[in-house]
Amino acid sequence: MAYSEQVLDHYENPRNVGAFDKGDDTVGTGMVGAPACGDVMKLQIKVGEDGVIQDAKFKTYGCGSAIASSSLVTEWVKGKTLDEALAIKNTAIAEELALPPVKIHCSILAEDAIKAAVEDYKKKHG
Amino acid sequence: MQFDFNQTYFSLFGIEPRFALNTPELDRRYRELQAQWHPDRYASEDDSARRLSLQASTFVNEGWQTLKSPLARGRYLLRLNGVDTQEDTNTAMPMDFLMQQMEWREAIASARASRHLDQLERLNSELREEIAALEGLLGGQLDAAQWDAASTSVRKLRFLEKLDQEIGDAIEAVMF
Numbered sequence: 143m144a145y146s147e148q149v150l151d152h153y154e155n156p157r158n159v160g161a162f163d164k165g166d167d168t169v170g171t172g173m174v175g176a177p178a179c180g181d182v183m184k185l186q187i188k189v190g191e192d193g194v195i196q197d198a199k200f201k202t203y204g205c206g207s208a209i210a211s212s213s214l215v216t217e218w219v220k221g222k223t224l225d226e227a228l229a230i231k232n233t234a235i236a237e238e239l240a241l242p243p244v245k246i247h248c249s250i251l252a253e254d255a256i257k258a259a260v261e262d263y264k265k266k267h268g
Numbered sequence: 269m270q271f272d273f274n275q276t277y278f279s280l281f282g283i284e285p286r287f288a289l290n291t292p293e294l295d296r297r298y299r300e301l302q303a304q305w306h307p308d309r310y311a312s313e314d315d316s317a318r319r320l321s322l323q324a325s326t327f328v329n330e331g332w333q334t335l336k337s338p339l340a341r342g343r344y345l346l347r348l349n350g351v352d353t354q355e356d357t358n359t360a361m362p363m364d365f366l367m368q369q370m371e372w373r374e375a376i377a378s379a380r381a382s383r384h385l386d387q388l389e390r391l392n393s394e395l396r397e398e399i400a401a402l403e404g405l406l407g408g409q410l411d412a413a414q415w416d417a418a419s420t421s422v423r424k425l426r427f428l429e430k431l432d433q434e435i436g437d438a439i440e441a442v443m444f
Contacts, residue, residue: 173361173363173366173367173370174360174361174366175359175361175365175366175369175427177354177355177356177358177423177424178355178356179430180426180427180429180430180431180433180434182366182369182370182373182427184366184370201370203369203370247356250357250359251359254359254360258360
């Protein structure tokens with residue numbers, strides 16, 4: 143299967159690979175996994191006092207589409223409020239990366255990862 | 269000549285519908301049923317008999333494949349109890365499990381990059397133990413009708429299956 147140029151770009155030059163200290167109060171960590179393909183994705187957000195996401199990091203074990211989806215969303219969430227980040231839909235990710243139907247689940251994984259990261263942050267600040 | 273396509277695979281093979289399996293008994297019944305329904309035996313019969321034998325032997329094969337694989341057997345038992353294992357949709361695995369998956373994948377990637385066959389083989393035997401332990405757990409959960417927990421175990425097994433593949437690929441890449 144041929145990957146789109148957008149996927150290849152993120153796959154070959156992934157943005158924001160790495161990790162924050164998950165014990166840090168300003169950090170929200172989301173970990174999700176897709177049983178059907180065994181992909182595992184960790185996405186972290188660093189939130190400023192104003193409630194705006196300042197930075198994001200990810201680490202993903204999976205196919206090119208999963209890596210590209212997580213790389214893309216780390217770019218997208220920066221500068222967004224938590225609610226804006228929650229509003230990111232997998233369909234937008236899939237569209238931006240021109241994912242074929244069999245790879246839509248990779249974009250769903252990325253959407254779920256953001257939700258999990260925001261939830262983790264909110265839990266810390268209950 | 270009749271074949272009941274509505275029966276469960278367990279009743280087809282005459283075994284108890286539970287996770288613990290008598291594999292030699294399953295294999296013995298499989299050979300019997302395959303011999304009984306093999307399309308070669310019906311080559312000179314009429315169309316409907318030939319079609320029935322083909323469908324029956326396909327059903328027998330699918331049943332055997334399903335029951336002999338622990339993962340497929342677990343999923344099938346859950347399905348018989350009306351439980352969907354949500355392997356395509358449920359991404360919310362326990363955090364510690366996912367952390368552990370990350371560590372496994374990192375260990376495999378690093379052993380592969382440094383071409384350490386011994387490390388890969390050690391990971392492989394650790395994974396065997398992990399899979400055996402999880403299958404034991406799944407059997408207990410199914411016996412106790414703990415459907416949600418069993419469903420999670422099936423999803424976990426999918427990840428371990430993927431690790432198994434990754435280790436196999438890495439060993440092949442290092443050896444050849």
